[in-house]
Amino acid sequence: MAISKDEIAKVASLSRLELSAAEQDKLASELSAVVDYFNKLNELDTSSVNLELSDSETTNRTREDIMQESKIRDRILENAPATEDGFIKVKSIL
Amino acid sequence: MDLYNFTIKAAHEALKSKQISVAELVSASLDRIKKVDEKLHAFLLVADKEANKQAVAAQKRLDEGDRVNSLLGIPMAHKDVFCTRGIETTASSNILKGYIPPYSATVVESLDKAGAVSLGKLNCDAFAHGSSTENSDFGPTKNPYNTDYVPGGSSGGSAAAVASGEVLFATATDTGGSIRHPAGFCNVVGLKPTYGRVSRYGVIAMASSTDSPGPITRTVEDCAFVLSAMAGYDGKDSVTSKQAPVDYMEGLKKGVKGLRIGIPNEFFAEGLDPAVEKLVRAAVLEFERLGAKIEGVTMPTISYSLAAYYIIMPSEVSSNLARYDGIKYGYSVEREHPRSKFALTDVYMRSRGDGFGAEAKRRIMLGTYALSSGYYDAYYKKAQKVRQLIRQDFEKAFENFDLLLAPVSPTPPFRLGEKTDDPLSMYLSDIYTTSMSLAGNPAISVPCGFVSGLPVGLQLVAPHFKEDRLFTAAYAYEQATKFWEQAPKI
Numbered sequence: 001m002a003i004s005k006d007e008i009a010k011v012a013s014l015s016r017l018e019l020s021a022a023e024q025d026k027l028a029s030e031l032s033a034v035v036d037y038f039n040k041l042n043e044l045d046t047s048s049v050n051l052e053l054s055d056s057e058t059t060n061r062t063r064e065d066i067m068q069e070s071k072i073r074d075r076i077l078e079n080a081p082a083t084e085d086g087f088i089k090v091k092s093i094l
Numbered sequence: 095m096d097l098y099n100f101t102i103k104a105a106h107e108a109l110k111s112k113q114i115s116v117a118e119l120v121s122a123s124l125d126r127i128k129k130v131d132e133k134l135h136a137f138l139l140v141a142d143k144e145a146n147k148q149a150v151a152a153q154k155r156l157d158e159g160d161r162v163n164s165l166l167g168i169p170m171a172h173k174d175v176f177c178t179r180g181i182e183t184t185a186s187s188n189i190l191k192g193y194i195p196p197y198s199a200t201v202v203e204s205l206d207k208a209g210a211v212s213l214g215k216l217n218c219d220a221f222a223h224g225s226s227t228e229n230s231d232f233g234p235t236k237n238p239y240n241t242d243y244v245p246g247g248s249s250g251g252s253a254a255a256v257a258s259g260e261v262l263f264a265t266a267t268d269t270g271g272s273i274r275h276p277a278g279f280c281n282v283v284g285l286k287p288t289y290g291r292v293s294r295y296g297v298i299a300m301a302s303s304t305d306s307p308g309p310i311t312r313t314v315e316d317c318a319f320v321l322s323a324m325a326g327y328d329g330k331d332s333v334t335s336k337q338a339p340v341d342y343m344e345g346l347k348k349g350v351k352g353l354r355i356g357i358p359n360e361f362f363a364e365g366l367d368p369a370v371e372k373l374v375r376a377a378v379l380e381f382e383r384l385g386a387k388i389e390g391v392t393m394p395t396i397s398y399s400l401a402a403y404y405i406i407m408p409s410e411v412s413s414n415l416a417r418y419d420g421i422k423y424g425y426s427v428e429r430e431h432p433r434s435k436f437a438l439t440d441v442y443m444r445s446r447g448d449g450f451g452a453e454a455k456r457r458i459m460l461g462t463y464a465l466s467s468g469y470y471d472a473y474y475k476k477a478q479k480v481r482q483l484i485r486q487d488f489e490k491a492f493e494n495f496d497l498l499l500a501p502v503s504p505t506p507p508f509r510l511g512e513k514t515d516d517p518l519s520m521y522l523s524d525i526y527t528t529s530m531s532l533a534g535n536p537a538i539s540v541p542c543g544f545v546s547g548l549p550v551g552l553q554l555v556a557p558h559f560k561e562d563r564l565f566t567a568a569y570a571y572e573q574a575t576k577f578w579e580q581a582p583k584i
Contacts, residue, residue, distance in 0.1 A: 003463070011462050011463050015412065015459055016446055017446050017447050018443035019447060019455070023455070027456065027459055030456060030518075031463065033517075033518050034517065035463070035473075038405055038464075041401050041402065041405075041477065044480055051479060051482065075194070075196035076196050076422075079422065079423035079424075081429040082428050082429075088422060090441075091437060091440075093438060
């Protein structure tokens with residue numbers, strides 16, 4: 001089942017990836033081949049499989065909500081491309 | 095014997111008895127790296143100043159009487175997906191070039207505490223996406239046994255560094271085979287611990303439900319030493335097991351008499367290279383000679399594990415790689431074009447489009463597609479149901495067997511460039527390793543021979559948290575065959 005160019009464009013937009021026309025073409029054929037391989041799974045009857053969480057997975061591990069000083073704020077900010085007054089600066093959202 | 099050829103065991107004895115100093119050992123490894131890494135490209139970064147500082151600290155501890163810790167003063171290196179505070183960590187991707195982590199992974203801190211001396215960061219497929227280390231944005235690593243061939247992946251740098259004697263051990267990660275595969279290709283030992291045995295905190299995430307950090311070493315005993323230092327509960331990784339690690343050294347040498355080993359029939363079907371099969375069948379005979387009982391076993395769903403894995407893993411990757419957005423760290427068009435008129439989405443799209451390599455984009459796209467509305471049930475949900483069946487296959491098999499035995503890779507090491515044009519053919523390299531990843535079971539790759547001078551690995555699989563059983567069986571086989579002694583000529 002071939003993935004159409006429209007679908008590739010839509011998925012690229014969802015993934016926040018800017019792709020060239022050449023990249024999109026290549027991905028369309030590569031992903032189609034991989035997705036075809038997925039159809040192998042239709043050979044299996046999974047109608048009786050329950051996707052419930054196991055006993056060990058049903059309780060969350062929690063801790064007390066106590067604030068601690070990380071002392072690494074400056075080192076975190078050093079990695080950001082744009083900062084101002086101790087904040088990371090971003091383009092306007094609204 | 096050259097110092098760089100020592101096992102951890104031998105180096106530890108020599109350090110304890112003052113035959114050598116930590117400085118000599120570390121110096122020998124740094125010299126070895128200078129000599130061979132130009133040909134191998136296992137290292138992305140050699141941090142010799144840091145290493146020498148650690149060496150001084152380790153020698154001090156030795157002099158003060160710290161004898162218990164077998165990793166004290168031992169030269170090693172980390173796969174570049176482990177965050178190392180103050181030292182560049184890139185996941186071998188352009189999108190993290192220049193990123194200096196403000197913290198270290200729990201595994202890094204544990205090994206620091208044990209006194210191991212880290213010499214730097216090791217090359218891998220970018221974001222651990224690959225089976226050959228050819229997807230590194232900084233050039234591939236070569237196989238030390240023949241530099242025209244790949245070292246396997248994604249932890250190719252880790253395996254090549256250990257095989258060539260650049261370090262005495264390395265850390266690595268295994269999500270679908272990335273420790274076992276390169277270990278098999280490079281004639282070294284590689285362990286994928288049980289999911290949840292080793293903390294993933296500070297490890298750059300690939301597929302969060304299968305990522306397993308683990309050791310790559312020259313020998314099985316060395317592997318047990320390193321796992322002892324890496325394993326344990328970590329409050330910062332909520333899937334780590336509260337079950338304390340067992341003593342991996344106890345029972346290591348007790349042999350395999352009476353051990354019941356199953357061979358999954360589905361793994362000895364079409365697709366397995368006859369030369370690899372010959373070596374694996376010879377290993378079966380060796381185990382029988384050592385006293386184990388071997389029988390075939392049917393595991394009907396494991397042939398579907400590759401398809402399930404290549405749906406589930408990219409889905410999780412697409413989520414985990416969403417954080418590389420050009421805002422907080424890493425490559426950003428904001429840096430390249432400050433004060434531009436880009437909108438916020440442009441910053442995301444261009445930073446990610448420029449920064450990510452082809453394979454990362456491929457997997458993000460696959461995952462986003464599989465999770466998107468209209469396809470979620472058919473692909474992701476279906477794959478998760480298949481995963482349950484695979485888990486059950488392993489549980490049923492272990493009702494009648496103590497261990498399972500299988501090949502690691504369907505082929506011997508292949509040439510650089512041989513599989514890069516066809517992503518699906520590269521994905522098929524993982525056909526024998528992904529089922530254990532999906533089920534969470536621990537598995538080890540141990541050397542089992544050579545095909546035209548190129549190494550082949552043997553895989554053993556155990557029930558959850560039974561790494562000690564893996565070590566016992568692998569040790570017995572290793573001592574009987576001694577393939578690890580055939581060092582590369584590099």
